[in-house]
Structure formats: C-alpha cells, structure tokens
Amino acid sequence: MMLLTGCVANLPDELSSTSTIKPPINLTLKDLQGNLVHLKDLRGKVVLVNFWASWCSPCRDEMPILDAFYQAHKSDNFTLVTVNVSESAKDAAEFIQEQGFTFTVWSDPPGNAMIDLGINGLPASLLLDETGRVQKVWLGPLTEAMLEAAVLPLLD
Numbered sequence: 001m002m003l004l005t006g007c008v009a010n011l012p013d014e015l016s017s018t019s020t021i022k023p024p025i026n027l028t029l030k031d032l033q034g035n036l037v038h039l040k041d042l043r044g045k046v047v048l049v050n051f052w053a054s055w056c057s058p059c060r061d062e063m064p065i066l067d068a069f070y071q072a073h074k075s076d077n078f079t080l081v082t083v084n085v086s087e088s089a090k091d092a093a094e095f096i097q098e099q100g101f102t103f104t105v106w107s108d109p110p111g112n113a114m115i116d117l118g119i120n121g122l123p124a125s126l127l128l129d130e131t132g133r134v135q136k137v138w139l140g141p142l143t144e145a146m147l148e149a150a151v152l153p154l155l156d
Contacts, residue, residue: 024132
C-alpha cells in the first residue's frame with residue numbers, strides 16, 4: 001500500500017489533545033542505514049515524532065525550528081524522531097546531510113506508520129510522554145511557541 005498525502009498549512013495548530021488514557025504506541029521502522037528501530041526503546045524520554053518529506057514546503061519550513069528545539073532540550077530527557085515518508089532512505093539522508101540537521105531520522109517510504117496511526121497529511125507530529133502515550137497530535141507545521149507550550153511541562 002502506498003501513502004498518498006499532501007502538505008498542509010494553515011490548519012488548526014493542535015489537532016487533538018488526549019484526555020483519556022490510551023495505551024503506549026509503538027512503531028517499528030528502519031533508520032537511514034537500514035537497521036530496525038523501535039519507538040518503545042525510547043520509553044523513559046519525552047518524544048516528539050514528526051512525519052515529513054523533503055518535497056513538502058511546510059515540512060522544510062519547520063525543520064530548523066525542530067532541530068533548534070531538539071538541540072536545546074536533548075539533555076533534558078527529550079528526543080526528536082523524524083520519520084521520512086514517500087522517499088527513499090538515500091534521498092532522505094542526502095537531504096538531511098545537505099541541511100545539516102542533527103535529529104534522528106527513520107524511514108517509512110510507503111507511509112505505513114502514518115496510515116496505522118490514522119494520520120493523513122504532512123507535516124504531522126505526535127508528542128509522547130515518558131510512558132510512550134500520545135499527549136498531543138498536530139497536523140501542520142509546528143512553531144517554537146507550540147513546542148514550548150506542549151513539551152516543556154512534560155520535562156518538569
């Protein structure tokens with residue numbers, strides 16, 4: 001199955017905030033070197049999972065913000081995992097290297113993880129607490145203010 005999706009912009013900042021306890025989510029994908037990686041291995045940290053593609057203009061616009069936030073808070077029990085969709089791992093790696101981003105990138109060319117999570121559109125982000133439970137879901141580009149408001153309280 002191939003994911004067909006488009007970029008989104010000018011949507012509500014926060015698509016949902018969870019108020020009921022949901023089970024932790026897990027994704028098993030590959031990193032850009034082809035190694036299997038598991039989201040559950042990051043439990044114990046606050047994790048922002050961001051879905052993107054290099055052809056998506058709003059995705060490209062938010063990436064410097066994501067990288068700066070990651071750099072500022074990676075020592076505070078926070079990590080950022082970005083998931084490239086609809087592109088090869090090679091193309092994603094070349095784009096990340098050209099841009100000089102330092103965050104973790106996983107690869108999901110067919111976009112199966114987005115489909116499994118019911119996400120349709122890029123960029124999209126999930127904020128997970130230390131137990132791996134979704135705390136926020138966003139469809140559209142994130143801002144520094146949005147990240148600070150949602151992530152920092154989870155780091156206290």
